[in-house]
Amino acid sequence: KAGVTQTPRYLIKTRGQQVTLSCSPISGHRSVSWYQQTPGQGLQFLFEYFSETQRNKGNFPGRFSGRQFSNSRSEMNVSTLELGDSALYLCASSLARAGRGDEQFFGPGTRLTVL
Amino acid sequence: GESVGLHLPTLSVQEGDNSIINCAYSNSASDYFIWYKQESGKGPQFIIDIRSNMDKRQGQRVTVLLNKTVKHLSLQIAATQPGDSAVYFCAENREGGSEKLVFGKGTKLTVNP
Numbered sequence: 001k002a003g004v005t006q007t008p009r010y011l012i013k014t015r016g017q018q019v020t021l022s023c024s025p026i027s028g029h030r031s032v033s034w035y036q037q038t039p040g041q042g043l044q045f046l047f048e049y050f051s052e053t054q055r056n057k058g059n060f061p062g063r064f065s066g067r068q069f070s071n072s073r074s075e076m077n078v079s080t081l082e083l084g085d086s087a088l089y090l091c092a093s094s095l096a097r098a099g100r101g102d103e104q105f106f107g108p109g110t111r112l113t114v115l
Numbered sequence: 116g117e118s119v120g121l122h123l124p125t126l127s128v129q130e131g132d133n134s135i136i137n138c139a140y141s142n143s144a145s146d147y148f149i150w151y152k153q154e155s156g157k158g159p160q161f162i163i164d165i166r167s168n169m170d171k172r173q174g175q176r177v178t179v180l181l182n183k184t185v186k187h188l189s190l191q192i193a194a195t196q197p198g199d200s201a202v203y204f205c206a207e208n209r210e211g212g213s214e215k216l217v218f219g220k221g222t223k224l225t226v227n228p
Binding site for chain 1: 151156157158159160161164204206215216217218219220221
């Protein structure tokens with residue numbers, strides 16, 4: 001079956017703009033988690049959605065938001081972009097409980113560059 | 116605070132040797148741990164996991180060891196192959212708390228032919 005897909009794969013934006021990233025989980029998976037990956041901070045958890053509800057949130061400012069649709073597809077939005085938002089944004093899906101034995105499958109990520 | 120760190124940022128081994136990648140965690144309440152492998156240009160890939168009621172778990176060519184006394188986790192790769200070259204992350208999670216995974220910063224493994 002198809003893996004986790006993320007679009008777009010690469011994105012260049014300027015400071016102050018906003019961006020929306022999309023993630024399609026593996027068919028049947030209901031949990032979608034988002035992570036930010038940078039060389040300095042590594043992989044940091046942004047948020048997790050399950051059945052269209054945000055179930056958990058990391059320590060990121062309110063400029064970072066997300067949502068999940070009824071088909072489990074998820075989007076994350078970053079408003080008022082800053083240079084420090086340049087990163088690889090990873091989406092991961094799992095059947096139900098991310099991090100509790102349900103294996104998370106990661107997508108290839110969206111590389112965001114903020115100029 | 117909650118954090119997962121790694122002892123070494125890079126590790127270089129010869130093909131055929133065994134590799135050991137280490138991870139230290141600080142949250143004694145963590146009870147579930149995962150190792151991921153990330154190849155260049157790809158997302159992390161699950162390798163193996165272990166719960167805190169175990170101290171060892173084996174997979175195909177990989178073994179994870181958990182020492183709760185010193186809060187240390189290790190990943191052993193037997194007969195390392197060039198295809199094992201990647202960045203390896205450990206991640207932790209704890210029951211009853213948030214269900215997010217806390218990742219270490221990663222160790223880059225290079226396998227020399």
